[in-house]
Amino acid sequence: MESELGKGTENQISSKVEKIKQEFDAELFRARGHQVVDLLADYLSRVSNRQVEAVLPDIVPLAMLDQWPADFPDQGNGDWLKLVQQAVAQSNHLHHPRYVGHQTTAPLPLATLMEFVSDFLNNSSAVYEMGPADVAMEKRVIDWMAGVIGFDRHADGVFTSGGTIGNLTALLAARQVQSSTNAWTEGVDSKEGLAVLVSEQCHYSVSRAISIMGLGENAVHLLPVNDTFQIGLPDVEKTYRHLHQHGRKVMALVVNGCSTATGTYDPLEDLAAFCRQNHIWLHVDGAHGAVALLSKKYRGLLRGIEQADSVVWDAHKMLLMPALTTAVIFRNGDHSYDAFAQKASYLFSKSAHEEWYNFAHRTIECTKSMMGLKLYICLSVLGTRFFCDYVDAMYDLTQEFAQKIKARADFELAALPQSNIICFRYLKRGLDESGLNDLQQQIRNCILRTGRFYLVQTDLKGKRFLRCTIINPLTTIADLIELLDVVATSA
Numbered sequence: 001m002e003s004e005l006g007k008g009t010e011n012q013i014s015s016k017v018e019k020i021k022q023e024f025d026a027e028l029f030r031a032r033g034h035q036v037v038d039l040l041a042d043y044l045s046r047v048s049n050r051q052v053e054a055v056l057p058d059i060v061p062l063a064m065l066d067q068w069p070a071d072f073p074d075q076g077n078g079d080w081l082k083l084v085q086q087a088v089a090q091s092n093h094l095h096h097p098r099y100v101g102h103q104t105t106a107p108l109p110l111a112t113l114m115e116f117v118s119d120f121l122n123n124s125s126a127v128y129e130m131g132p133a134d135v136a137m138e139k140r141v142i143d144w145m146a147g148v149i150g151f152d153r154h155a156d157g158v159f160t161s162g163g164t165i166g167n168l169t170a171l172l173a174a175r176q177v178q179s180s181t182n183a184w185t186e187g188v189d190s191k192e193g194l195a196v197l198v199s200e201q202c203h204y205s206v207s208r209a210i211s212i213m214g215l216g217e218n219a220v221h222l223l224p225v226n227d228t229f230q231i232g233l234p235d236v237e238k239t240y241r242h243l244h245q246h247g248r249k250v251m252a253l254v255v256n257g258c259s260t261a262t263g264t265y266d267p268l269e270d271l272a273a274f275c276r277q278n279h280i281w282l283h284v285d286g287a288h289g290a291v292a293l294l295s296k297k298y299r300g301l302l303r304g305i306e307q308a309d310s311v312v313w314d315a316h317k318m319l320l321m322p323a324l325t326t327a328v329i330f331r332n333g334d335h336s337y338d339a340f341a342q343k344a345s346y347l348f349s350k351s352a353h354e355e356w357y358n359f360a361h362r363t364i365e366c367t368k369s370m371m372g373l374k375l376y377i378c379l380s381v382l383g384t385r386f387f388c389d390y391v392d393a394m395y396d397l398t399q400e401f402a403q404k405i406k407a408r409a410d411f412e413l414a415a416l417p418q419s420n421i422i423c424f425r426y427l428k429r430g431l432d433e434s435g436l437n438d439l440q441q442q443i444r445n446c447i448l449r450t451g452r453f454y455l456v457q458t459d460l461k462g463k464r465f466l467r468c469t470i471i472n473p474l475t476t477i478a479d480l481i482e483l484l485d486v487v488a489t490s491a
């Protein structure tokens, strides 16, 4: 009786699994793989040759939602290629040379293939046993990046899922090191009055991290920026003294290398010396701009970074990787273990330091995607010079674009660019500041409707600017000159 029942159940299971097994058929996978690569290669050819009409398809969110109903059938109909074609057509076309918007890169096609390999293997690099090769690749790339920063062999770090989490990870370590109590086990002692000095041009993830950490938004002390959007030592000193006199402990200074809105580098060398003298943790948010370290020409912008306590560096911005891969690197590698001071006996057996290869000790993620493979392979196959040349080319092109803007009386630059981020506005006689702000918004809306370019906007000291990140290596100066004409005719 029992074995009869067992047989029935077995049959039921095997008939259920049969269809699932088919999906794991190697030949089916091969055929689909060829189809999808063909589709993306055709797309790459069209989009990089500017044959795709609009950089960002002009579809409002609710209309887009209608295009993607949740009418999932009980039995699948299998037309996956059609759905992929639709998704590609309705996406923001980052590989279009006229994508000059946010700092998300048009990833290297090779890197996307490596990401595909990672997705297929689905190893998790948080725990060695779950992703042995990727752990080794991650470690090697982190060590390389630490060397590029100028840290010595005591440095260490990890990859994590984005600059936002990277900043949180670095500041968690800063809190653990700087606090006189053990915030990890006992919670934050508000009587200690921890404060963080932050450039007012820092990315919002910095103040968000401070709130997440339970320090409260009031722990964030924003430092003003000058006309070129940099903080200066006198303001840091003044704010530090004021807080000190009021019994507050300044835990960290967070600076930009470079900032999101204007791409500006803070003067790290002076600030680093002050931090050292006053035992302040220096965190450099180099999510976008740390890459300048690879360039002989632009490396000087980060002079002093080797004295930072922690640095965040996103590979999915200026290292041409698909999202997400962020390095969080500590000058004193031991501090990498301070961010998350927790133990999980089912994952780990030894003390955290003995287990450098179990990154979960040091990352917020438990399951963590394979972040090392794509970068390790691209660095190995393409060489580091490839990335140096890319940074030089993008930064140089942005300088050239700035000169074109300066030469036109109807445009104004927010500041001369230091990186590949540039902000400018269109001027129209007779308009006051508020009118000019509205005008920039109208111009952007008009350009987005036509789809001829994708650019963004930002408000700086009460003035609205159009903002571009020149991040696609296929963008040319001719594209950018045309952008100025398009802006002028949209006004």
Ligand SMILES: Cc1ncc(COP(=O)(O)O)c(C=O)c1O
Binding pocket: 103, 161, 162, 163, 164, 165, 203, 205, 258, 259, 260, 285, 286, 287, 288, 314, 324, 326
């Ligand atoms: C300077 C800086 N820091 C942090 C971030 C956040 O990075 P992510 O979007 O990878 O979380 C950004 C994103 O634009 C940034 O520019």
